[in-house]
Amino acid sequence: MPQYIPEPFRIKMVEPIHLIDKAARQRALKEAGYNVFGLRSEDVYIDLMTDSGTGAMSQEQWAAMMTGDEAYAGSRSFFRLKAAMDDIFGFKHFVPTHQGRAAENILCAVLLKPGQSVPSNMHFDTTEGNIRARGGIPSNLVAQIAYDPQAETDFKGNMDLEALEAWINQTGVENIPFGMITITNNAGGGQPVSMANLKAVSKLYRKYKIPFFIDACRYAENAYFIKLREPGYADKTPLEIAQEMFSLADGATMSAKKDGMVNMGGFLALNDAALFERVKAELILREGFPTYGGLSGRDLDALATGLYEALREDYLAYRLSQSEYLCGRLREAGVPIVEPAGAHAIYLNAAELLPHLSREELPGQALSISLYLEGGIRAVELGTVAFGLLEDGKWTFPALELVRMALPRRTYTQSHLDYVADVLAGIKDKAAQIKGVKMIHAPELLRHFTAQFELA
Ligand code: F0G
Numbered sequence: 001m002p003q004y005i006p007e008p009f010r011i012k013m014v015e016p017i018h019l020i021d022k023a024a025r026q027r028a029l030k031e032a033g034y035n036v037f038g039l040r041s042e043d044v045y046i047d048l049m050t051d052s053g054t055g056a057m058s059q060e061q062w063a064a065m066m067t068g069d070e071a072y073a074g075s076r077s078f079f080r081l082k083a084a085m086d087d088i089f090g091f092k093h094f095v096p097t098h099q100g101r102a103a104e105n106i107l108c109a110v111l112l113k114p115g116q117s118v119p120s121n122m123h124f125d126t127t128e129g130n131i132r133a134r135g136g137i138p139s140n141l142v143a144q145i146a147y148d149p150q151a152e153t154d155f156k157g158n159m160d161l162e163a164l165e166a167w168i169n170q171t172g173v174e175n176i177p178f179g180m181i182t183i184t185n186n187a188g189g190g191q192p193v194s195m196a197n198l199k200a201v202s203k204l205y206r207k208y209k210i211p212f213f214i215d216a217c218r219y220a221e222n223a224y225f226i227k228l229r230e231p232g233y234a235d236k237t238p239l240e241i242a243q244e245m246f247s248l249a250d251g252a253t254m255s256a257k258k259d260g261m262v263n264m265g266g267f268l269a270l271n272d273a274a275l276f277e278r279v280k281a282e283l284i285l286r287e288g289f290p291t292y293g294g295l296s297g298r299d300l301d302a303l304a305t306g307l308y309e310a311l312r313e314d315y316l317a318y319r320l321s322q323s324e325y326l327c328g329r330l331r332e333a334g335v336p337i338v339e340p341a342g343a344h345a346i347y348l349n350a351a352e353l354l355p356h357l358s359r360e361e362l363p364g365q366a367l368s369i370s371l372y373l374e375g376g377i378r379a380v381e382l383g384t385v386a387f388g389l390l391e392d393g394k395w396t397f398p399a400l401e402l403v404r405m406a407l408p409r410r411t412y413t414q415s416h417l418d419y420v421a422d423v424l425a426g427i428k429d430k431a432a433q434i435k436g437v438k439m440i441h442a443p444e445l446l447r448h449f450t451a452q453f454e455l456a
Helices: 022-031 059-066 076-088 100-111 125-133 161-171 195-207 219-229 238-247 273-286 297-309 313-332 363-375 414-429
Strands: 093-097 117-120 137-140 179-182 212-215 251-255 266-270 345-349 380-382 389-391 394-396 402-406 437-441 452-455
Touching: 022 363, 059 297, 076 093, 076 238, 076 297, 093 100, 093 273, 093 297, 100 125, 100 251, 100 266, 100 273, 117 161, 125 137, 161 195, 179 195, 195 212, 195 238, 219 238, 219 313, 266 273, 313 345, 313 414, 363 380, 363 402, 363 414, 363 437, 363 452
Parallel strands: 117 137, 117 179, 179 212, 212 251
Antiparallel strands: 093 266, 251 266, 345 402, 380 402, 389 394, 437 452
8 A cells, every 4th residue: 555644734624525426417517518627616526627726724824814914015924925035045036926927927028039949847838828928939858758657767857958058059048038947847747856957957057148047836845856865965954955946046936826835826036136127117017016916915924834834844745645645546556647656746647548549539638527527526638638739620649648636735635535546446447438529619729728528
């Protein structure tokens, strides 16, 4: 049996959930056009759609919210957040934003010119979208091993350093306004980046005078992977490791809805004073005054508290054991997953689980429909529907056909995960009966949120 570390908390407030019966699930799916984004959350039993903003806050965070200062300018809440930001991230300046993509938007607004390129290990889709929206070109330079779902290595989110340097020379420094790296690499299975790789990436960016921004969404989980796996870090605290990681960069964007442990929030942080002036101007236009960004004072307080909670070792040990446990149960049941386990999500290999379906029959979408139909579980397709190109009725398929089950923080218990594993084991047993899916309507951009399907 895989090991599960008991939750380092007990439950003080409950949110009832219900498993509606199968006929009702069938009806709900039909009404949603067989797209789980169209379901009402009331009709979902276990919601693994995302770990973003869906976690539970602590009593300390709720208490901190009560002390929120809603002053338009210079609120106490801002300075409490600033103290946490200075301590953990150490950048000279920062602005709060309403979420991660707002920070990306502002960064692109102040630095990116049309035709320029931005490298990363793998950009998340909102980052990619923000770069493209300004006429830029996102480039993914993760080490090739990231594309092999079975390959096991400690830091599968690492950047390919040789490819990065070759790419910089080929692209020309004048065409690269800034470089990024995503920790952990969400688009590549939630895999961590090592400190050695961060150092080498930082050195390269500095050699070419390219400002280096970290996408810090899951920085605490990345720090803990470094502690567990990288020589020399076993005796350091996650806070010390986080401080070292950010000391290597010139700034960071963050969706605080992940390791900020809040339901809404984000920030853009940076060292460059002249750039910060332009960031503030853009922020005032789009988000709000620089001491609140897009957030309420109470949100800033919840975040100031949450940033430290995410770095607690007992929490991180439990957090990683959750995904490792669920992966272990799925391995035992022979359900194909992306290896090794990341922290925030488990990625199911739908093409391998449903080999009787061709890629045109959208096995990822079919699996996400089955998860809901069989168990009231909501998980997201990250395959052809999300990333495939469709031109004149012909698909160009992405490398992988995955379904992501993300784990909201401090929300579900071991028995919920056992339930998910049991439902998936049942799906595997009757996989051959699962039918393909046809897309009957799709918007041009960000298709997977609103596309409509029918069963084949
Ligand atoms: N960067 C990464 C690595 C992300 O995972 C996300 C969001 C963002 C940026 C954007 O942040 O949503 O606050 O605007 N990821 C969520 C997810 C949506 O489900 O993985 P946001």
